[in-house]
Amino acid sequence: xxxxxxxxxxxxxxxxxxxxxxxxxxxxxxxxxxxxxxxxxxxxxxxxxxxxxxxxxxxxxxxxxxxxxxxxxxxxxxxxxxxxxxxxxxxxxxxxxxxxxxxxxxxxxxxxxxxxxxxxxxxxxxxxxxxxxxxxxxxxxxxxxxxxxxxxxxxxxxxxxxxxxxxxxxxxxxxxxxxxxxxxxxxxxxxxxxxxxxxxxxxxxxxxxxxxxxxxxxxxxxxxxxxxxxxxxxxxxxxxxxxxxxxxxxxxxxxxxxxxxxxxxxxxxxxxxxxxxxxxxxxxxxxxxxxxxxxxxxxxxxxxxxxxxxxxxxxxxxxxxxxx
Amino acid sequence: xxxxxxxxxxxxxxxxxxxxxxxxxxxxxxxxxxxxxxxxxxxxxxxxxxxxxxxxxxxxxxxxxxxxxxxxxxxxxxxxxxxxxxxxxxxxxxxxxxxxxxxxxxxxxxxxxxxxxxxxxxxxxxxxxxxxxxxxxxxxxxxxxxxxxxxxxxxxxxxxxxxxxxxxxxxxxxxxxxxxxxxxxxxxxxxxxxxxxxxxxxxxxxxxxxxxxxxxxxxxxxxxxxxxxxxxxxxxxxxxxxxxxxxxxxxxxxxxxxxxxxxxxxxxxxxxxxxxxxxxxxxxxxxxxxxxxxxxxxxxxxxxxxxxxxxxxxxxxxxxxxxx
Numbered sequence: 001x002x003x004x005x006x007x008x009x010x011x012x013x014x015x016x017x018x019x020x021x022x023x024x025x026x027x028x029x030x031x032x033x034x035x036x037x038x039x040x041x042x043x044x045x046x047x048x049x050x051x052x053x054x055x056x057x058x059x060x061x062x063x064x065x066x067x068x069x070x071x072x073x074x075x076x077x078x079x080x081x082x083x084x085x086x087x088x089x090x091x092x093x094x095x096x097x098x099x100x101x102x103x104x105x106x107x108x109x110x111x112x113x114x115x116x117x118x119x120x121x122x123x124x125x126x127x128x129x130x131x132x133x134x135x136x137x138x139x140x141x142x143x144x145x146x147x148x149x150x151x152x153x154x155x156x157x158x159x160x161x162x163x164x165x166x167x168x169x170x171x172x173x174x175x176x177x178x179x180x181x182x183x184x185x186x187x188x189x190x191x192x193x194x195x196x197x198x199x200x201x202x203x204x205x206x207x208x209x210x211x212x213x214x215x216x217x218x219x220x221x222x223x224x225x226x227x228x229x230x231x232x233x234x235x236x237x238x239x240x241x242x243x244x245x246x247x248x249x250x251x252x253x254x255x256x257x258x259x260x261x262x263x264x265x266x267x268x269x270x271x272x273x274x275x276x277x278x279x280x281x282x283x284x285x286x287x288x289x290x291x292x293x294x295x296x297x298x299x300x301x302x303x304x305x306x307x308x309x310x311x312x313x314x315x316x317x318x319x320x321x322x323x324x
Numbered sequence: 325x326x327x328x329x330x331x332x333x334x335x336x337x338x339x340x341x342x343x344x345x346x347x348x349x350x351x352x353x354x355x356x357x358x359x360x361x362x363x364x365x366x367x368x369x370x371x372x373x374x375x376x377x378x379x380x381x382x383x384x385x386x387x388x389x390x391x392x393x394x395x396x397x398x399x400x401x402x403x404x405x406x407x408x409x410x411x412x413x414x415x416x417x418x419x420x421x422x423x424x425x426x427x428x429x430x431x432x433x434x435x436x437x438x439x440x441x442x443x444x445x446x447x448x449x450x451x452x453x454x455x456x457x458x459x460x461x462x463x464x465x466x467x468x469x470x471x472x473x474x475x476x477x478x479x480x481x482x483x484x485x486x487x488x489x490x491x492x493x494x495x496x497x498x499x500x501x502x503x504x505x506x507x508x509x510x511x512x513x514x515x516x517x518x519x520x521x522x523x524x525x526x527x528x529x530x531x532x533x534x535x536x537x538x539x540x541x542x543x544x545x546x547x548x549x550x551x552x553x554x555x556x557x558x559x560x561x562x563x564x565x566x567x568x569x570x571x572x573x574x575x576x577x578x579x580x581x582x583x584x585x586x587x588x589x590x591x592x593x594x595x596x597x598x599x600x601x602x603x604x605x606x607x608x609x610x611x612x613x614x615x616x617x618x619x620x621x622x623x624x625x626x627x628x629x630x631x632x633x634x635x636x637x638x639x640x641x642x643x644x645x646x647x648x
Contacts (some may be wrong), residue, residue: 192398239542244573245567
């Protein structure tokens with residue numbers, strides 16, 4: 001795929017707590033208008049198809065594939081793999097595997113998405129896959145944070161995997177030669193924190209290819225002090241949700257829209273801009289959209305997925321990892 | 325101590341990353357003005373004594389005890405206990421133990437503070453002590469969250485301890501008959517999350533004295549959905565610091581003070597109002613102030629400590645726990 005070629009996004013439109021077919025259709029229209037060389041394969045229920053038609057989206061720009069079945073987010077991994085052969089989530093990942101699509105996007109359960117992606121696409125270089133978010137670190141500046149919940153529990157070797165994956169992804173996404181990598185901890189002193197984070201920090205420091213800054217505290221996540229924030233999936237998920245919760249309270253405060261000027265409001269902190277976490281470490285491009293994503297957030301996930309496909313991010317990470 | 329009696333606060337004025345003697349003195353003056361029946365024993369360096377004099381604080385309202393030594397926050401527990409016999413942190417806890425003070429306040433390292441408090445005051449009912457913060461859950465509403473970092477690693481039985489302590493403290497602090505207790509997790513579904521949180525939830529649910537709501541997500545910490553939030557010290561510390569970080573960005577945004585009306589700004593989210601975490605589970609009242617607390621935050625910690633001493637909170641928790 002070169003830069004002139006069309007990017008095809010395979011969208012699982014069944015997932016999410018609050019899927020609204022009209023929001024999905026409006027998001028698709030928006031993403032297609034922004035990117036003339038984007039095509040979307042939409043997998044979902046007939047309601048989605050009706051919504052796409054009612055929004056009068058150019059039929060040449062999308063395919064609709066009837067796949068109304070979704071996977072319960074707490075389904076056992078073995079059942080996820082053995083059953084649900086016709087579900088939309090499986091079909092979008094298979095589309096990437098079969099080169100019918102460049103990227104799979106789903107707002108279904110994280111557990112099934114990680115299980116199916118690992119199973120169908122395979123894992124890169126024995127690394128532990130992780131969900132990676134682009135987070136704001138100042139106006140127009142970004143950091144990557146991983147894991148956000150692909151793994152329920154992690155060992156220090158897993159955190160080292162996340163550091164390598166985050167390092168490679170940051171280099172590709174932000175054209176940086178030596179991204180600063182830090183481990184999230186309860187303090188920045190070397191002796192602080194759990195055995196897990198200290199062992200992980202030691203492993204990352206020993207790797208000369210990585211630029212390890214040591215520890216970072218959660219109140220420094222959004223201040224630009226580091227480029228790649230490594231954490232276990234439980235802590236990462238909790239930290240980002242706590243941040244989103246506070247941002248939402250400020251953004252929805254009484255009178256906020258009236259009193260805030262464009263200059264005063266830290267627009268770069270609005271959570272929906274950052275929808276679309278990348279599943280790093282599998283051999284194919286998979287993006288997880290927020291389960292309760294609204295229309296704007298779904299559009300962001302589609303556009304981000306398009307951009308990452310254009311960057312050939314998985315191929316570039318494989319080159320960085322020297323995987324042939 | 326009945327409500328007419330004086331409350332004596334023993335303040336370790338040596339700790340903290342950025343101790344400014346004048347900020348400490350101004351905070352003391354403010355707390356003394358607010359509470360006419362408050363006395364403060366100040367333990368610290370001669371600089372603090374000079375600052376107290378320069379602020380012209382009534383000498384009858386405070387004692388100064390020269391104790392300039394502090395404990396490195398990453399000192400080994402055994403050395404914390406065996407050495408440092410003259411340090412201010414040890415002296416304020418001993419003052420509580422000897423009934424010379426009603427509450428000890430320190431902004432020194434959490435590790436040494438927990439170690440010394442457990443050693444000198446003893447532990448209640450074999451429970452695992454935890455740092456507990458009052459957090460905002462809406463205008464004029466509060467929740468308790470624990471542990472915030474008293475323990476580097478926790479088992480499910482420890483989280484059950486935290487639930488019992490939080491339940492008792494909430495009843496006493498907020499005069500509630502049946503506080504809602506929840507375990508912080510990456511989702512609210514019963515099958516989500518780590519083995520730790522699922523086992524803890526099961527232990528708490530089985531206890532008929534506790535009103536367990538199950539799991540709560542980090543974006544619901546400040547929305548009033550629960551009263552007591554139970555978590556391990558690592559996750560709790562990270563979640564609160566992430567929240568504080570975002571709140572600070574919003575509160576310090578360019579033009580914020582100019583454009584925000586009193587009505588629009590969620591004043592109840594300003595972090596310094598919540599300075600002063602309670603060390604629950606030890607047989608004496610110990611309050612941890614934020615290491616980088618400014619003048620307002622130190623004053624808040626002193627006033628909160630005074631209020632908790634007035635409530636006889638440790639005695640009340642012992643009554644709740646049916647410890648004679």
